[in-house]
Amino acid sequence: MTGHENLWMRPERPARGPRPSFSRAALAEAAIRVADAEGLEAISMRRLAADLGAGTMSLYRYVTSKDEVFDLMVDTAVREYLPEDRRPPDDWVEGLRLLAWQARRTMLRHPWLAPLAAGRPQAGPNSARLMETALGMLDGLGLSVDEMLTLVGAVFAYVNGYIQSELAEAEALRRSGLTLAQRLAQHLSFIQSLIATGEYPMLERMTKEAGRQYMGADDRFAYGLDRLLDGVAAGLPRRGAEGPARSR
């Protein structure tokens, strides 16, 4: 087994031959530019090649399939999860919370990222750096590495799931071409037709209470994240080396 069947193990540049006219990084950058501007479905090998001024099939010198382009995009974007300054925050809860918020910021900035990242295992160098950072925050709590991975995985599962539903809502609104009010009205008329059967008392109450102010997307994200971190912290009675004095 040479390991070359894996994108990240395969050397970008072979030993011999002319210098390539661009690089995997440039390919990832171009793909991200297209996806940011026109969405994931605008990405095609022909389009990327045209943007790079190369022949379509030339891209396959850098990558063995379109799927690997997606791998490159995800790992490139994941770098933005990491805060600029490397020094670890004093509190692991604060650290994970910060990471979660940075992840959300990044996924909202690149709406294609969350669906794409959810469908593939995080395997690239920046994902590894991210995991290293997260694990480092949990060092000294007396957890096994396996427990740490489970904990970090739970936080990212929530973050990913939340942001995907947040983005799906926004995307559906955009595609429908309706205003928010029109879309709510359409939704409401469907729900009304269900309520008419009398089997949906809670939804009925929902329509009656509507009109109050809604929680914003930020607040809803914070709610679940903070509850999850609360629960995790409560499940760790054993404190780190700094002693049990710190209550929160």
Added chain:
Amino acid sequence: MTGHENLWMRPERPARGPRPSFSRAALAEAAIRVADAEGLEAISMRRLAADLGAGTMSLYRYVTSKDEVFDLMVDTAVREYLPEDRRPPDDWVEGLRLLAWQARRTMLRHPWLAPLAAGRPQAGPNSARLMETALGMLDGLGLSVDEMLTLVGAVFAYVNGYIQSELAEAEALRRSGLTLAQRLAQHLSFIQSLIATGEYPMLERMTKEAGRQYMGADDRFAYGLDRLLDGVAAGLPRRGAEGPARSR
């Protein structure tokens, strides 16, 4: 606005004309059968039509786009989240936990469901029934409907995010054609190359601790779910009408 631009408001059968040779339900069923057996990417309008013994374009009498086929599939499958007996569980935490486990069971049974559901707002009748059920569990806790929606949304965000990463791992393994051991070895050799730089102390520790037993996927799912529910419960000091006696 007639409302007919929405799949769920549009009548399946128009007032006049010959009887259609199948139904939206049959279309959804056929699509689910194909996706279960051969994956989401095996679904095409031509393929579904062939399975139904119809012409390709005839499907557009039932649905305005392929996307609506996906809507039908999701809403049909979501019905499986709901437990068979309708009587509400005595405890809202138990109720939500059960719902989460049922959702996971369903999404593992239909591996195409989680990615698909994550990308579209839950809008069909079965999604409404699901939401009605979940909200009903939270009745009497003194929450506003908006708070209830946020709470339920957080739980489903976690469930969806977790299962997508669980499925992504399994899918990557399947596509690689490697055994689990081979894949771990490949992963390890990549991580080793990173460790060689000396900048990944936690990953280094991870490789050294490996070989111990891993937490299973069930346990990892339960961990995050239970921590989240713990945190939510702790954030609700006010108890329902049954009095504050019940501690858990």
Added chain:
DNA sequence: CAAAACTGAGTACGCCGTACTCGCTTTATC
């Protein structure tokens, strides 16, 4: 019975990912 209107099959268009071929250019080796 008449006529309105819905059905389903067929054809066609413009995309897509990618396998394959073939001169050309660059590089490593002697």
Added chain:
DNA sequence: GATAAAGCGAGTACGGCGTACTCAGTTTTG
């Protein structure tokens, strides 16, 4: 530096996709 090997980029082609459009036939309503 000459030379041979090998990677490079462009072109062509194939099979598949979603779906717009047309048209003959059938079913239902009045």
